[in-house]
Amino acid sequence: MSWASRVRSLRSGAERRFPVLAGLTERLVDGNLLDAGTRLAAQAFLASVPLLFAFAAFAPAAVRDQLRDSLRAMFGLTGASAAEFQRVLGGGAPDEVRETTGAIGALIALVSATSFSRAMARVCERAWGLPRARTRIAAWRWAAWLFFLLLVVFLQAPIRDGFGAGAWLGVPLFFVLATGVWLWTQHLLLAKRVAWLPLLPGALLGAAASTALGITAPLYMPTAFDRALSEYGSLGLVLTLLSWLIAVCGAVTFALTIGAVLAREPPLDRWFDPARHPGRAPASGAEPDGG
Structure with missing residues (x-):
């Protein structure tokens, strides 16, 4: 028996004994997950930059200070x-910034940022093989998810510090919060077409990925930021931030997709299979996927 035939035989035997491997292999190979994660990261970047300037222009000084502390905690900035x-974010010349940005510009920034929400919704829908939800059902969900995510980012400094107790509480608190974030994200952006319980494996995997990246980011991001800044100027910060977003969004995309497969395949399907749990939205709540 040739080496290739032996590998195929081993793979077939493993897939017969563990059906979940077949589902995972199919989704990971055919799902274009890396492309989806990269597109999600690009939308996250395009949403974060205008929102950052909008914060700098219109937010009170205390809000800017809190956001700056949270960014320092996330990336270990020095x-x-x-x-x-x-x-x-310092707001050294707030009147000039407000004149440049303008209320209409800030509103446009907020509206355009929902493209990130829409991209996140498509990741969730592809993970579960669902068609795209109708705009009239999903539009308010895009805005609600975006504002909730901004709140989570805004509170990163106290959360990571365990609200003053230290990292021994901050790390498990971060994991619990991340689990809740990814559980609610799927439930909201899928327009309640999947019940809560089947979403739990993806939420736990997403939380594990988020926590791992969140803990390690302050260890290497400061050096990466400073090196990029010295070599490329402000453009270096942009490239470094985009690289980090690609890693985070790629990890989350894989986590949610793997979680959806695990929930529907043995042995976890007996507890998590959506067919065993009510809670799907009516079929009229979706329209054909346009790609």
């Missing part, structure tokens, strides 16, 4: 990179 974020 030195030149911390000074660069301070320059953006």
Whole structure:
């Protein structure tokens, strides 16, 4: 028997004994997950930059300070990179910034940022093989999810510090919060077409990925930011941030997709299979997927 035939035989035997492997292999190979994660990261970046400037222009000083502290906690910002974020959020000339940005510009930034919500919704829908929800059903969900995510980012500093207790509480608190975020994200953006319980495996995997990346980011991001800033200027910060977003969004995309497969395949299907749990929205709540 040739080496290739032996590998195929081993794979077939493993898939017969563990059917979940067949489902995972099919979704990971055919689902274009890396492309989906990259598109999600691009939309996240395009949403975060205008929102950051809108915050700098219109938010009160206390809000800007809290956001700056949270960004420092997320990335471990020090030195030149911390000074660069301070320059953006410091609001040294708020009147001039407001004139440049304008209320209409800030509103447009908020509306355009929902493209990130729509991309996240498509990730969830592809993970569960569902058609795209109708705009009249999904539109308010896009805005609600975006504002909730902004709130989570805004509170990163106290959460990671365990509200003053330290990392021993901050890390498990971060994991629990991340589990809730990804559980609610799927339930909201899927327009209640999948019950809560089947969404739990994906939420736990998403939380594990988010926690791992969240803990390690302060260890390597400060050096990456400072090196990129010294070599490429502000453009270096942009490229570094985009690279980090690609890693996070790619990990979340894989986590939610794998979670959806695990929930519907043995041995977890007896507890999590959506067919065993009521809670799907009516079929009229969706329209054919346009790609």
